[in-house]
Amino acid sequence: MELTENYFERLPKEEKQVNExxxxxxxxxxxxxxxxxxxxxAMIGMYxxxxxxxxxxxxxxxxxxxxxxxxxxxxxxxxSSAHPFGMDNLGRDLMTRVFFGARISLSIGFIVAxxxxxxxxxxxxxxxxxxxxxxxxxxxxxxxLYIIPSTLYVILLxxxxxxxxxxxxxxxxxxxxxxxxxxxxxxxxxxxxQEFVLAAKALGADSRRILLRHLIPNSLGPIIVVATMQIPxxxxxEAFLSFIGLGVSAPEASWGVLCNDALPALRTxxxxxxxxxxxxxxxxxxxxxxxxxxxxxxxPKMRK
Amino acid sequence: xxxxxxxxxxxxxxxxxxxxxxxxxxxHAIPGGPFASEKNLPPQIKANIEAKYGLNKPxxxxxxxxxxxxxxxxxxxxxxxxGRTVNDLIGDGFPISAELGSYAILVMxxxxxxxxxxxALRQYHWQDNVxxxxxxxxxAVPGFVLATLLIYVFSxxxxxxxxxxxxxxxxxxxPTIALSAYNVSFIxxxxxxxxxxxxxxxxxxxARAKGLSEAAVVIKHALKNSLIPIVTVLGPLIAAVLTxxxxxxxxxxxxxxxRQFVDSVSNRDYTTIMGVTIFYGAFLVxxxxxxxxxxxxIDPRIKLAD
Numbered sequence: 001m002e003l004t005e006n007y008f009e010r011l012p013k014e015e016k017q018v019n020e021x022x023x024x025x026x027x028x029x030x031x032x033x034x035x036x037x038x039x040x041x042a043m044i045g046m047y048x049x050x051x052x053x054x055x056x057x058x059x060x061x062x063x064x065x066x067x068x069x070x071x072x073x074x075x076x077x078x079x080s081s082a083h084p085f086g087m088d089n090l091g092r093d094l095m096t097r098v099f100f101g102a103r104i105s106l107s108i109g110f111i112v113a114x115x116x117x118x119x120x121x122x123x124x125x126x127x128x129x130x131x132x133x134x135x136x137x138x139x140x141x142x143x144x145l146y147i148i149p150s151t152l153y154v155i156l157l158x159x160x161x162x163x164x165x166x167x168x169x170x171x172x173x174x175x176x177x178x179x180x181x182x183x184x185x186x187x188x189x190x191x192x193x194q195e196f197v198l199a200a201k202a203l204g205a206d207s208r209r210i211l212l213r214h215l216i217p218n219s220l221g222p223i224i225v226v227a228t229m230q231i232p233x234x235x236x237x238e239a240f241l242s243f244i245g246l247g248v249s250a251p252e253a254s255w256g257v258l259c260n261d262a263l264p265a266l267r268t269x270x271x272x273x274x275x276x277x278x279x280x281x282x283x284x285x286x287x288x289x290x291x292x293x294x295x296x297x298x299x300p301k302m303r304k
Numbered sequence: 305x306x307x308x309x310x311x312x313x314x315x316x317x318x319x320x321x322x323x324x325x326x327x328x329x330x331x332h333a334i335p336g337g338p339f340a341s342e343k344n345l346p347p348q349i350k351a352n353i354e355a356k357y358g359l360n361k362p363x364x365x366x367x368x369x370x371x372x373x374x375x376x377x378x379x380x381x382x383x384x385x386x387g388r389t390v391n392d393l394i395g396d397g398f399p400i401s402a403e404l405g406s407y408a409i410l411v412m413x414x415x416x417x418x419x420x421x422x423x424a425l426r427q428y429h430w431q432d433n434v435x436x437x438x439x440x441x442x443x444a445v446p447g448f449v450l451a452t453l454l455i456y457v458f459s460x461x462x463x464x465x466x467x468x469x470x471x472x473x474x475x476x477x478x479p480t481i482a483l484s485a486y487n488v489s490f491i492x493x494x495x496x497x498x499x500x501x502x503x504x505x506x507x508x509x510x511a512r513a514k515g516l517s518e519a520a521v522v523i524k525h526a527l528k529n530s531l532i533p534i535v536t537v538l539g540p541l542i543a544a545v546l547t548x549x550x551x552x553x554x555x556x557x558x559x560x561x562x563r564q565f566v567d568s569v570s571n572r573d574y575t576t577i578m579g580v581t582i583f584y585g586a587f588l589v590x591x592x593x594x595x596x597x598x599x600x601x602i603d604p605r606i607k608l609a610d
Contacts, residue, residue: 140315143315144315144318144319144322147319147539147543147585147588147589147592148319148323148543148584148585148588149543149544149546149547149588151547151550152547152581152584152585153326155569155577156326156327156330156331156577156581157330159330159331159334159569159572159577160330160333160334160335236446239446239448240446240448240550240551243448243551244550244551244554244566244569244570245569245570246569259446259448259449259452262452263452263555266452266455266456266460267456267460270456273449273452273453273456277445277446277449277452277453280445280446280449281441281444281445281446281449284443284444284445284446285440285441285444288440288443288444289440
C-alpha cells in the first residue's frame, strides 16, 4: 500500500497545541519551590518561623520594657494587661525576656548550623572526593566520635572554655558537624563517578574547582535539609546546657535559661515556665514541619 | 563473622583510647585546676592536697598513672566527696539509672512500634492522624519541659504522683514517661515509614495474591522486615536515654548516675566527670558492639565478606 498525501490531514493550529505535552522549563530551585508551596504544613511552618524571626529582631525594640530592668515588688506576678506574659522571679517583664530569648536561641541555632555547614561540607567533601586511605582515616575518626553522644563532649568543652554565648556556639559547632560530614561524603562519593565530572576533568578543571563548582552545588539539596534540621537541635541542646547551668550567662537569657529560672517558683508561678516552654515548642514544631517539607521538596525521590 | 567481631573489638579499643585521652586532656586544660574554687587555702595545705592527688607530678606522669589505675578498673578518688572513689559513685548511681533507662527503652519499643504499625496500616485514617499528632508533638517538647509539666499537673495540682525521689513504683512513672516521650515519637515515625515502605513491596502483593488474610500478610511477611531499621537505631537510642537521664534525674531528684554526673559538673569534681565520662564511653561502645552483632544475625541481606 502506498501512502499518498490524501491519507493525511493537516491539524488546525488549536488542536495541535492541545496534543502537545509541554511543561514550562524550570530550574531545580523553581521546581523545589513549587513543590514546597504546595505543602500546606511546610508553608505554615515557614510563615511561623518568619514571624518568630521578626519577633526576635523587633520584639525587644518595640517592647516598652527591657529584658534586665527589675521591679522587685512585682516579682512572680501572673500575666496582666500591662505584662501579658507576667513577671519573672526578679520582677522582669517576661514577654520581653521571651522575645529577647528568641534572639539568643535563634542566633545560636543559626550560627551553629552555619558552623556545621562549613566544617561538615569541607570535611565530608574532601573525604569523599579524595577517597582511598585519606577517606578511610577521616571516616574512622567520624565513626569514633559518633559513638559517644556529642552532649558529653559539649559538657566537657563548656567546662574548659567557661559558660557564655560564644562558648555555647564553639562547643556546639565543634561537635555537631559529624552527620553533615557523613551526608556530604555520601553525596560526593556517588556524584564524582558521574559523567559531568569526567567532562569537567577533561576540560582541565582542577580538584578545587570540581569540588566547589560541581560536586558541592549538586549535593546542595540534602545539605540544606541537614543544616535546617541542625538549627532546632542546636536550640534544643542550648536549652539543655542552660538547664544544667552551662549555658549563656545572666542577665542575658535564652529560652532554656528562662525555663531553668522558672523551676523554683513552679508551684506558685507556673506562667514563668509556660511561656518560654511554649516558645521552644512552637519553634520546634515549625522547624519540624518546614524541614520535612523542605526535604520532600528538594529530594522528591525520598518522598514517602 | 569472627573477623568482623575482631575488627569491631579493635575499633572499640581505639575508640576508648581516644575517649580516655581526650577526656583527660580536656579535664586538665580547665584553667585554675580542681581546687581553685576553694577559697584562701594556705599554700602549704594546697600543696599537701595536690601531693595527695598526685597533681604536683608532670602531666604526662599523671596521664600514665591514670591509665595504670584504669587498667586495674580504678577510676580514682572523688575530689569533692572525701573518702569516696569514683567507682563508689558509679556503683551507687548506675543501677538506678540502668533501671530507669530500661523502663524508658521498654516503653519506647512497646508503645512506639505498635503505634507506628497501626499508623501505617491505617494510613490517612483517624488512627494515623492521632499517632502522627502525638509523634510530632513528642519531638517538639523538650524532655525537661515535659518533666516539669508532669510534675506541675500530677503532683502540684492533682497530687496523684510523688514529685521526686526513687522509691515505690509511683515514683517511677513520671520519670519514665518524660525520658521516653521523645523517642516514643521517633520510634513511631520510624516504624510507620518503614512499614509503609515494606507494605508497598512486591512480595506483599504476592502474599495478598495468594489469598492470605490481611493479618497473615502483616504478621508473617511485613512485620519482620519492617522492624529491621529499629535495630539499627538501638545504639543511638541507648545514648539518647543516657544523656536524657542527666536532666530527668536532676528534675526528679533521682540518685542515679546521670544526676551524679550533672552534680559533678556543677561542683567541678574533675575526677568524677572524667571517670563517669569514660564509664559512659565504655558502656556505649559495648552496647554498640552488641547491637551491631545482633544486626548481622537479624538481617539476612547483610553478608560479611569473610
